[in-house]
Amino acid sequence: MSSTSARAPSGPHAVVHIPHASTVIPDDVRATFVLSDNALERELLRLTDRHTDELFALDPTIAVPVVFEVSRFVVDPERFTDDAFEPMAARGMGAVYMAATDGATLRAGLTPSQRAGLLSRFYEPHHAALEAATQGVLDATRRCLIIDAHSFPSHPLPCDLNQDPVRPDVCIGTDPFHTPAQLAAEAAAGFAAHGLVVAVDRPYRGAIVPARWFRRDARVSAVMVEVNRRLYMDEATGEKTAGFRQTRAAVRSVLLALIDEHGQTADRVRTTAGSGGDPL
Secondary structure, X not given: OOXXXXXXXXXXXXXXXXXXXXXXXXXXXXXXXXXXXXXXXXHHHHHOOOOHHHHOOOOOOOEEEEEOOOOOOOOOOOOOOOHHHOHHHHHOEOOOEOEOOOOOEOEOOOOHHHHHHHHHHHHHHHHHHHHHHHHHHHHHHOOEEXXXXXXXXXXXXXXXXXXOOOOOOEEEEOOOOOOOHHHHHHHHHHHHOOOOOEEEOOOOOOXXXXXXXXXXXXXXXXXXXXXXXXXXXXXXXXXXXXXXXXHHHHHHHHHHHHHHHHHXXXXXXXXXHHOOOOOO
């Protein structure tokens, strides 16, 4: 991996996707929930990737941020909208959650038109923004790296597919088409160099890519970075701890190195294409 002192990419070569940092629930959406305020607050503590908008913040001239502005309890932009393709739909937690993390009812009922309305209002504009950001980087550099930015609880939630109680400090998520082995290895090595325990695709796997390019265009690379919340926040209150600054520095260091390496690759692609080659 390139060091963080290497030359900065000439313009953004990456998109940082931050889908789960918000706790905002519009009043009209809250009115459709059957959970009490206390129960909802507990769920927000469990599922919100608090402070990831700060942990993963980079200069927008280096990486374009795409941040979901409402809570995943409104809609979850990381889920497939078709429940047939979404594993978490079986637990009532597809693109539009019907259940809480412990299986309790979140929404008593939702008509197909109400569900479609939520997706149209929140999900689709967010994905349009993610697609536009990705296209902008592709237009400028011919390649785009998407960093899917998350955090995760130190202990498994009842809804988690992986119930192993031993959790790493950092989880690197991959996609078999969009995550080159070298990219995953460099991400893991970068965090390990900061003294952190790293696992690949454990306890979570995958990395988001807009549908336009998903599993069809290798110019778009993607990697998910999940940071264990115990490193930077009090999981009982959601407040930052003294570890926040050090964790943010580690995240920034690794992301900049990944983006720099990807930027050099993109520059080589452009140079080859400009000389008459066909690298794509």
